[in-house]
Amino acid sequence: xxxxxxxxxxxxxTLSYAGFLMxxxxxxxxxxxxxxxxxxxxxxxxxxxxxxxxxxWTPGPHVPDRADLMRAFAPKVAxxxxxxxxxxxxxxxxxxxxxxxxxxxxxxxxxxxxNGSLSHRIQLEGREDEFRELADAFDTMLARLDAHNAxxxxxxxxASHELRTxxxxxxxxxxxxxxxxxxxxxxxxxxxHFINTRAIDLxxxxxxxxxxxxxxxxxxxxxxxxxxxxxxxxxxxxAEKRGTTIETSGDIAPTVGSxxxxxxxxxxxVHNAIVHNLPERGTxxxxxxxxxxxxxxxxxxxxxxxxxxxxxxxxxxxxRGTQRIRDDHAGVGLGLAIxxxxxxxHDGALTLTRRAAGGLRVTVQLPVAxxxxxx
Numbered sequence: 001x002x003x004x005x006x007x008x009x010x011x012x013x014t015l016s017y018a019g020f021l022m023x024x025x026x027x028x029x030x031x032x033x034x035x036x037x038x039x040x041x042x043x044x045x046x047x048x049x050x051x052x053x054x055x056x057w058t059p060g061p062h063v064p065d066r067a068d069l070m071r072a073f074a075p076k077v078a079x080x081x082x083x084x085x086x087x088x089x090x091x092x093x094x095x096x097x098x099x100x101x102x103x104x105x106x107x108x109x110x111x112x113x114x115n116g117s118l119s120h121r122i123q124l125e126g127r128e129d130e131f132r133e134l135a136d137a138f139d140t141m142l143a144r145l146d147a148h149n150a151x152x153x154x155x156x157x158x159a160s161h162e163l164r165t166x167x168x169x170x171x172x173x174x175x176x177x178x179x180x181x182x183x184x185x186x187x188x189x190x191x192x193h194f195i196n197t198r199a200i201d202l203x204x205x206x207x208x209x210x211x212x213x214x215x216x217x218x219x220x221x222x223x224x225x226x227x228x229x230x231x232x233x234x235x236x237x238x239a240e241k242r243g244t245t246i247e248t249s250g251d252i253a254p255t256v257g258s259x260x261x262x263x264x265x266x267x268x269x270v271h272n273a274i275v276h277n278l279p280e281r282g283t284x285x286x287x288x289x290x291x292x293x294x295x296x297x298x299x300x301x302x303x304x305x306x307x308x309x310x311x312x313x314x315x316x317x318x319x320r321g322t323q324r325i326r327d328d329h330a331g332v333g334l335g336l337a338i339x340x341x342x343x344x345x346h347d348g349a350l351t352l353t354r355r356a357a358g359g360l361r362v363t364v365q366l367p368v369a370x371x372x373x374x375x
Contacts (some may be wrong), residue, residue, distance in 0.1 A: 011153040012097045014370030016090030018085060025084040029077055102131035106138060118146040159363040166199040217258040217345075221369055222298050224253035224262065225288040231266040232286055235274060253295035254369035257346045265342040266297065267363055273301035277359070294365045303359035311352050314323070314360075317341040337365070 105122055121142060124135035170192060177188050231247045236354045241244050255262075266286075273284040285300040317337045338353075339362075343350040348366040355361055 002114070006235065010093070010100055013096035013099070014089060014092035017095060018088030021084050021088035021092075022081065025081060029080070102126075102135060106135055108129075113142060114144075118142055118149060131220070140337065166195045169195050217261055219256050219261060221254060221256055222259045222262055224295055224366070225250050225254060226268075227259070227263050227266050227288045228288055228297060231263060231270045234267065235270050238271070238286065239274050242274060242277070242282070244274050244282040244284060245275050246274075246284045248286045250286075251290050253288040253290050253297070255295050255346070255366045256369050257366065261342045265339050265364065266299075268339050269297075269364075271301040272335045273299050273303075273360070273362075277301050277303045290368060293368055295368050296363040297366075298361065300355065300361040301359045302357070303354075305358045306354045306360060308354065311354055311360075314352055315350065336362075 048252055064273040102124055105124065109120055109122045121139045122134050123139065126132060161303045173188060173191060173195075177185075228250070232248045236246060270284060270286060274282075277284065284302075285298070287298045289296045289298075289302075340350050343364055343366070346366050348364060351363040351365070353363075355363045
């Protein structure tokens with residue numbers, strides 16, 4: 001939106017400083033006039049004194065009256081006001097420039113950020129004041145934008161790689177089938193069906209991740225304990241197939257959010273705990289608890305010992321804490337990334353800690369439903 005150009009803030013501050021200084025000087029001179037010159041009479045009449053006989057009379061010295069003082073006072077007042085005007089303009093210009101210097105740095109940093117340079121930081125020196133708070137807040141915003149931009153670039157690269165892999169395998173299978181007509185068609189169809197299913201799962205996971213990031217969902221009252229039981233019941237056949245036991249417990253945990261997304265969050269956590277578990281006799285614990293300001297969902301599982309430096313990378317897209325699992329339930333590497341996005345979309349907090357005996361403990365903390373929420 002176009003706007004007409006106006007005077008700069010520095011000029012406005014300069015005129016304000018000079019005007020205030022002129023007003024102060026005028027008030028000071030008015031005080032001098034009121035409390036000094038008003039007591040000087042307009043005309044002083046001296047009564048002649050009689051002189052001694054034979055001595056001629058001579059007039060006494062001239063006593064200045066109000067007119068004399070005005071003639072002497074007016075030029076000095078004019079000179080003083082001119083001096084105050086010049087001093088106010090020059091001093092105000094210098095002071096305004098000094099005060100607005102941090103704002104100039106912030107403006108330059110904003111222009112650099114608008115041109116795509118997110119690595120620049122203001123790093124304003126000095127003590128804490130309004131400009132320092134603004135600069136620190138802007139630096140924090142730039143840091144988050146820079147990290148988010150880098151994360152998006154890594155995500156785009158990983159997603160492109162993951163999507164390209166099934167397409168490349170499909171093309172290879174078709175090329176082999178074309179060059180070898182004797183190859184059985186049923187085997188080719190089965191492998192193509194498996195690869196196509198994996199590609200569809202990956203695409204749906206990407207769409208779900210985008211939906212969670214955009215927070216485009218309706219909020220309703222949900223109970224995390226019921227969602228945990230539903231997810232555990234759904235994945236019970238998979239757990240039995242792998243010889244894993246699922247134990248659910250906890251209190252009623254009311255919160256507000258999307259039932260579908262929170263169910264997806266819990267399902268991803270339980271599925272991840274089942275798949276990345278011991279080869280046999282593994283255990284998954286799913287518990288819920290309620291606190292004064294938050295409800296907590298905890299999914300814990302046995303498994304291999306995880307290196308401490310891997311914990312922070314597990315929530316990144318296409319990252320896995322153990323070796324890639326090659327079976328029908330391996331997932332697409334977006335399970336915990338989707339959990340993180342859904343948690344953030346619900347204004348919650350996600351915490352991952354490794355178990356000393358092996359395995360992982362994942363804690364999701366969400367705001368508790370306010371009292372009186374419709375169930």
